[in-house]
Amino acid sequence: MVPSYGSDSPSRPAADPAVGALLERTLAAIAPADSGAAAAARDRQNNLTKPPGSLGLLEDISVRLAALSGTCPPPLPEPAAVAVFAADHGVHAQGVSAWPQEVTAQMVANFLASGAAVNALAAQARARVVVVDVGVAAPVPDADAAPGRLKRHRVRNGTADMTRGPAMSREEALRAVEAGIRVAGELVDDGSRCLLTGDMGIANTTASAALIAVFTGTDPNEVTGHGAGVDDATRRHKVDVVRTALDVNRPDPQDPVGVVAAIGGLEHAAIAGFVLGAAARRVPVILDGVIASSAALVAAALSPEAVSACVAGHRSVEPGHTVALRQLGLRPLVDLELRLGEGTGALLALPLVQAAARTLRDMATFDSAGVSDQQL
Numbered sequence: 001m002v003p004s005y006g007s008d009s010p011s012r013p014a015a016d017p018a019v020g021a022l023l024e025r026t027l028a029a030i031a032p033a034d035s036g037a038a039a040a041a042r043d044r045q046n047n048l049t050k051p052p053g054s055l056g057l058l059e060d061i062s063v064r065l066a067a068l069s070g071t072c073p074p075p076l077p078e079p080a081a082v083a084v085f086a087a088d089h090g091v092h093a094q095g096v097s098a099w100p101q102e103v104t105a106q107m108v109a110n111f112l113a114s115g116a117a118v119n120a121l122a123a124q125a126r127a128r129v130v131v132v133d134v135g136v137a138a139p140v141p142d143a144d145a146a147p148g149r150l151k152r153h154r155v156r157n158g159t160a161d162m163t164r165g166p167a168m169s170r171e172e173a174l175r176a177v178e179a180g181i182r183v184a185g186e187l188v189d190d191g192s193r194c195l196l197t198g199d200m201g202i203a204n205t206t207a208s209a210a211l212i213a214v215f216t217g218t219d220p221n222e223v224t225g226h227g228a229g230v231d232d233a234t235r236r237h238k239v240d241v242v243r244t245a246l247d248v249n250r251p252d253p254q255d256p257v258g259v260v261a262a263i264g265g266l267e268h269a270a271i272a273g274f275v276l277g278a279a280a281r282r283v284p285v286i287l288d289g290v291i292a293s294s295a296a297l298v299a300a301a302l303s304p305e306a307v308s309a310c311v312a313g314h315r316s317v318e319p320g321h322t323v324a325l326r327q328l329g330l331r332p333l334v335d336l337e338l339r340l341g342e343g344t345g346a347l348l349a350l351p352l353v354q355a356a357a358r359t360l361r362d363m364a365t366f367d368s369a370g371v372s373d374q375q376l
């Protein structure tokens, strides 16, 4: 069936009644974290051969993994897969990026040729890379040239300019969310036990700032950064562009799909779905930078329980990232002053998440090792 684009407003129901059903099923499948498994993990941590609490944040992560899986010890979060969701942005026409829009499609080709930072770091962390075209504005390489590595879920050729009206229709946003859910499900069905978010979309830090401003109620100036390298004057212009987009669309945070349709990107919608899909399958999802965390705000607005599946991989230098993480209640694992995206920060955190599960699973207890647990 050929989907109809651009006809329905984001505040009205989707025109195709089948669109949205997968999202509804996914939201219904997300269950609260298992407090019994969390208590068992906390208890086990306190009986392992180390001073209680000495593994710091790794202990907290191990408890979160147990609560998510409902078992103690939880399964090791491996093998891992990073999904790089790629899309273009109509707001690029407002001069908000230092880079031409074609770079999105060119970088997709680079990902498929294994030449990008995400590929190098995925090789280092032994993670699989899949690239998902949810809305690139130009042709991308033939999927046959990269079997199993390119997933075609293009909803439209980039969004419309959000300073002139909604970036996309509600139906398009739902299609992108459902593409993300599908990708998460396919990766888990293929054996992945840890999912990582990645993004590629020139101008997507502008849409991210708009999403974070709406969901956190923060002034756009506080959440808009330099992205992939704009100067200070252009950053100030980006703030004005975000303000205009909010004035024109008046997004309502009570309607998360409407918000992402109005001022988000297709990759934001898809990453929100990816997070929800991971949560429904009770598989951890490591969030990358500001794009991922702005998309996680959409997911959290649809299902607060979905945050239980999320680990914040890192803190990027984008100011909105810190604001979004605070709202999500997530503490980033590494802070290397990255400002790249693609999934790089999530991949750097992956060995730490795996270490958290492995220490909980593999260490001896005071009893089993015959070590005294009595402190002086």
Ligand SMILES: Cc1cc2ncn([C@H]3O[C@H](COP(=O)(O)O)[C@@H](O)[C@H]3O)c2cc1C
Pocket: 096, 097, 098, 099, 103, 107, 199, 200, 201, 202, 203, 204, 205, 206, 226, 227, 228, 229, 230, 340, 341, 342
């Ligand atoms: C060569 C290149 C590779 C990238 N990989 C990720 N990004 C990152 O930068 C873009 C967002 O920044 P802005 O909003 O300022 O355009 C996104 O594509 C993001 O993934 C890249 C950007 C460039 C130029």
Ligand SMILES: O=C(O)c1cccnc1
Pocket: 205, 226, 227, 228, 288, 289, 290, 291, 316, 317, 318, 321, 338, 339, 340, 341, 342
């Ligand atoms: O925070 C990020 O992930 C980021 C920052 C700048 C450009 N792209 C991504």
